[in-house]
Amino acid sequence: MPTSVRSRPASWAARSSSPTVATAADRAVGAGPLRFHLRFHPTPATPAYPVRIGGTGHLADGSEVLRVMHEFADSPRGLRIRLTVEFPAATPVELSTGHQWHFACEFANWLEAAAAAS
Numbered sequence: 001m002p003t004s005v006r007s008r009p010a011s012w013a014a015r016s017s018s019p020t021v022a023t024a025a026d027r028a029v030g031a032g033p034l035r036f037h038l039r040f041h042p043t044p045a046t047p048a049y050p051v052r053i054g055g056t057g058h059l060a061d062g063s064e065v066l067r068v069m070h071e072f073a074d075s076p077r078g079l080r081i082r083l084t085v086e087f088p089a090a091t092p093v094e095l096s097t098g099h100q101w102h103f104a105c106e107f108a109n110w111l112e113a114a115a116a117a118s
Helices: 003-007 093-117
Strands: 011-013 016-018 021-029 032-041 051-058 064-075 078-086
Touching: 032 064, 078 093
Parallel strands: none
Antiparallel strands: 011 021, 016 021, 021 032, 032 051, 051 064, 064 078
16 A cells, blocks of 8 residues: 555545646545645755655646645654645635645654654
């Protein structure tokens, strides 16, 4: 089973056409599934976060529905992560709250899997 499916079964990329494009990402966000295309873009490192992954999500009709910026750094106590998702102002609060739970589940499972593998 792919790691992305193990981390959160309701969240998976159907296919990627390159390392920077998830061309058919299905994600359980908020109250139900939201199908969007996530395109990652070059994101410069900063001293505070040397690994940064940015992207923009679009619906099939081209409407922008979200922007992401995930940042990672080593710290004296382990790993420091800052996860950011921006939704349009009119987005129902249930969607952003649901996405917070999505991240909590997904990243906790990834970190547990990494710890078990080390």
